Amino acid sequence: MTDQTSDDGRRAELTANLRQVRDRIERACVAAGRPPEAVTLTAVTKTYPASDVLLLAGLGVLDVAENKDQEAAAKAAEARAAGVRLRWHFVGQLQRNKAKSVATYADVIESVDSLRLTTALDRAVAAVRDEPLEVLVQVSLDGDPDRGGAAGDDLWRVTDAVASSDGLRLGGLMAVAPLGWEAGRAFERLAELAGRLTTAHPGATTVSAGMSGDLEAAVLHGATHVRIGTSLLGMRNSLR
Numbered sequence: 001m002t003d004q005t006s007d008d009g010r011r012a013e014l015t016a017n018l019r020q021v022r023d024r025i026e027r028a029c030v031a032a033g034r035p036p037e038a039v040t041l042t043a044v045t046k047t048y049p050a051s052d053v054l055l056l057a058g059l060g061v062l063d064v065a066e067n068k069d070q071e072a073a074a075k076a077a078e079a080r081a082a083g084v085r086l087r088w089h090f091v092g093q094l095q096r097n098k099a100k101s102v103a104t105y106a107d108v109i110e111s112v113d114s115l116r117l118t119t120a121l122d123r124a125v126a127a128v129r130d131e132p133l134e135v136l137v138q139v140s141l142d143g144d145p146d147r148g149g150a151a152g153d154d155l156w157r158v159t160d161a162v163a164s165s166d167g168l169r170l171g172g173l174m175a176v177a178p179l180g181w182e183a184g185r186a187f188e189r190l191a192e193l194a195g196r197l198t199t200a201h202p203g204a205t206t207v208s209a210g211m212s213g214d215l216e217a218a219v220l221h222g223a224t225h226v227r228i229g230t231s232l233l234g235m236r237n238s239l240r
């Protein structure tokens, strides 16, 4: 993809997709009576090359999300080598033995859902970073343990542990609408939990919710960040 013609073609495609996604966000904000700048677009670039990350950065998309450590580390290194400063979000299930690696390049980890991972990340930060790492605690809205996220009282145990870790800064919550749930119901429930969180931790105002298929419902229910892959970059080959 270093060929100039195909690069121009891809830039045109991403430009058109970005305009549509920004329009959708803006219309959803108007419908919700929220200012458009209340919602940050995060591009989920998993499975797509670093060249796409750089093209999107050129179009003003500076928040980028990945869900696999190896792939994310390589793209972050390419962007850094190109002199492009981005905010890297990690949104995948994270194994504790990857905590150190992710802590070197990530700006936000959105998928923290256990006390053990919280401890591992706090230690990793002490080893490899000068500044605290922002963490969103992932909520499981249906309590299904296989799909990641903390549910019930576990959620508050994890948020409190993150908030009291020297190396971590509690930013807020992240969730994916459970399979088979109507998105509005999912994000309404998330908004209730986010309200409870800010009562205990007033600075933890981030609500990361909404993907290509349900960003409107997420914005209606107060998402501050939407995570968009398919609508921006195209269909992925795998189910990731």
Ligand SMILES: *Cc1c(COP(=O)(O)O)cnc(C)c1O
Pocket (backbone or CB within 6 Å): 044, 046, 067, 091, 092, 176, 210, 211, 212, 213, 227, 228, 229, 230, 231, 240
């Ligand atoms: C892949 C992914 C997205 C983006 O999903 P799309 O439907 O492609 O927009 C958002 N959030 C998480 C956690 C993901 O893994």
